[in-house]
Amino acid sequence: MEHPPEETYSIPAPYRRLENMHILFWLLKDIGWCMIWKPLGLSMIIPTLSIAVLITWRTREIKAELAHNLAIVFWISANSYWMISEFFGFDTVHVWGSITGKHMALVPFLTGLAILLYYYLVQKPQETRTEQVATL
Numbered sequence: 001m002e003h004p005p006e007e008t009y010s011i012p013a014p015y016r017r018l019e020n021m022h023i024l025f026w027l028l029k030d031i032g033w034c035m036i037w038k039p040l041g042l043s044m045i046i047p048t049l050s051i052a053v054l055i056t057w058r059t060r061e062i063k064a065e066l067a068h069n070l071a072i073v074f075w076i077s078a079n080s081y082w083m084i085s086e087f088f089g090f091d092t093v094h095v096w097g098s099i100t101g102k103h104m105a106l107v108p109f110l111t112g113l114a115i116l117l118y119y120y121l122v123q124k125p126q127e128t129r130t131e132q133v134a135t136l
Contacts, residue, residue, distance in 0.1 A: 015058060022051040026076070033083040041087065045080045052076050063127065067119035074112030078105040 011019070025048040032041025052073045059065035082105040085091035091102035 015055070018051060019055060022048065022055065025051065029080070029083070033086070036087075038087050041083055045083075049073070049076050049080065063123055064119065067115050067123070071112035071116050074108040074115070078108035078112070081105045081108065 025044050029041055029044035029048050032038070032044060052069070056066065056069035056073055059069055082091070082102055085101045085105070091100060093101045095101060095104060
């Protein structure tokens with residue numbers, strides 16, 4: 001049985017450069033966090049998050065890319081909040097019961113996870129069924 005050719009996903013050079021710059025900013029943010037260099041860590045939040053949002057916007061037409069890039073936006077948001085909570089000392093403050101300021105980062109982490117679960121459990125199976133019907 002012959003299989004249909006696989007789709008090719010190519011990234012235009014300007015998008016690739018933007019993604020590479022995004023990785024640089026993300027690493028600088030996390031280095032600032034690791035070394036407790038507050039000015040570096042805090043100043044890298046905006047460019048890192050902005051580029052993640054821009055990449056998400058540019059790839060919004062491809063459902064798989066949208067889901068994964070949205071998860072990255074929420075991951076960076078959670079990561080940035082966690083860093084801020086440690087820098088400003090409210091990471092160990094109890095918010096409710098045994099939940100601390102740091103645990104509040106679970107909201108965006110779980111949001112990103114929920115987006116990916118939805119994609120893999122609902123959207124991707126629907127896409128696969130549609131592709132199978134189209135090739136019969």
